[in-house]
Amino acid sequence: RNKLSLSQILSQIGFQHRKDYVTTLGKLVASRYADGLFPQYKRAQDGSVYNLTAKKELILHFVDCLMGAIELYKQRMEWLTSESRQIFGVIQEQCIVIVLDFGTAAPTEFDLCRDALSMVLVEQVTQVAQFNLIRAAQNLMKWQQKSTPVSEHTVKSAVTWLWKLDHMTAASHINSAEALLEAMSDEAVEAVYYFAVGDVPVDTKQLLLEKVSDGPCPVNTVSFNAREDETIIFLKDLSRLGKGSQHKLKQVFIVLLCTLVISTGTSKGSRKLMWCYPSGLVVWKSSSVPCSLASIWYGWWKWIYSTWLVGYFILGISHVVRISLH
Template sequence: QPLISSAKWLQVHGLKRNKLSLSQILSQIGFQHRKDYVTTLGKLVASRYADGLFPQYKRAQDGSVYNLTAKKELILHFVDCLMGAIELYKQRMEWLTSESRQIFGVIQEQCIVIVLDFGTAAPTEFDLCRDALSTVLVEQVTQIAKFNLIRAAQDLMRWQQKSTPVSEYTVKSAVTWLWKLDPETAASHTSSAEALLEAMSDEAVSS
């Protein structure tokens, strides 16, 4: 799937966009049972002409009642459409909660700098971090324009001096650099802030 936000995804696949929200479906398979104000009674009174004539549906949200007039075929059509929408939503949720997206979300920017702050991670944790970073590089960074890696350390470490165009070669190079990092590199209490400032100073990222 392309790297798009859920908001943009819903603009294409959402229920409202496809006229499958409850109110939209009800307006296509029936009509609302109206209430009119009766002056002599001084209150709203629902018409009774349709009582028993049509099946009715009462919305839990506002208590409004709809008389259902659609034929079975049309209702089954909407059932099929809703089942298809449910399947799409399931696929989207599975995609969002799998692989690198489970940790990093969906990268939407075209130019990024990933700041690596391993702190005092144990060797096994350090390798887990590198595994996760390698995965996001291969799965998501390959779909954007530019990237760079900066490691927070006493002596700041950069994969490249500035963000670099994405290609198969540069992604492989970044992964190789990542796995050559020393887990015991010294850090200071200002390392994280310095690395973030360095990342933000990249003109391609800030533009």
């Protein structure tokens, strides 16, 4: 990305065609001494004209640099949108609690949720310092009483605990709020991840908004297979309210996920978790600093698109220079 923006490249391969104010004419007039001497490029953004003086070798050098940069960003995008990062984005906090609210998940969906959470634990939680798991239920269930240091043993223990959980019917509307409050009560926690499966009941929504609004740490929300648009809107509002007063940057990440179960064999238990983004995917963020997957994704594609335009321009200029050299 070093000196590869359009303005930076133009300043290195030519100079701006200047205008000056002529008093007798009462208007800006461009100089004409360079007309016909150099290939020219007019910027669409502001209409400024550049006289291009670079040699063919320099033009081709920038083409190679731009193509290399685009390839690096493509690789980065593939990484950011693969595996567990599709579910939780990139977990950046060093001490987190994941609150599990399985809602009215069917048995097969319950297993898919545990597949997804196991993936997050193995791929991302192993990279943080401390973590804990809390399940919203009639009788609140905690993997550990407080956030626990990450190690190979503790992550395996958490995965085992996760798969020993029983499938239950929907909990009371107060249980989700109790689980979030319990997660935020740990003073070491930097952020809470609220993993909500399906739709959030109406009587639960207002209670969650009230309890989270004065929370001491950010609440990131992940929506798994919500059926109603109102659920996504609610989780967006919940994340905006769930901001810690001692944190300057509050990351909000809401993702609507599609799941697909495919047969991988003849046995009934054979299944594979597949992820895809549904049409109309909506991702919200409240921070102006692009750190979550949603914002990084948008930033990468915006940069790649602008870089492609610059590359297209450079290729066009190289063609003009090639013609002028011949």
